Amino acid sequence: MDIKQLNEELRNLEKQAGKKSSDALLQIIEFRMEDFKSYIDQRFSNIDQRFSILQWMMGIGFTVLALLITLLKFIG
Secondary structure (H helix, E strand, C coil): CCHHHHHHHHHHHHHHHHHHHHHHHHHHHHHHHHHHHHHHHHHHHHHHHHHHHHHHHHHHHHHHHHHHHHHHHHHC
16 A cells, blocks of 8 residues: 555545544434423423413403403493
8 A cells, every 4th residue: 555545544534533423422412402401391391380370360360350340330
């Protein structure tokens, strides 16, 4: 083998190593993002439940208020 062939092989090996390392980094980042997403989902699920209960309470409250206003208009 001459020096040109060795240089070409070295460049090919560097390219392959670069691709493999970038693939590994992407897999690590994807794993960390999935981890972060599950953490955020756990934190916000409790808040979502509270807002859901609050929305139900507000809906019932406004309905009762509308009924009271309607009754008071007919009575008064």
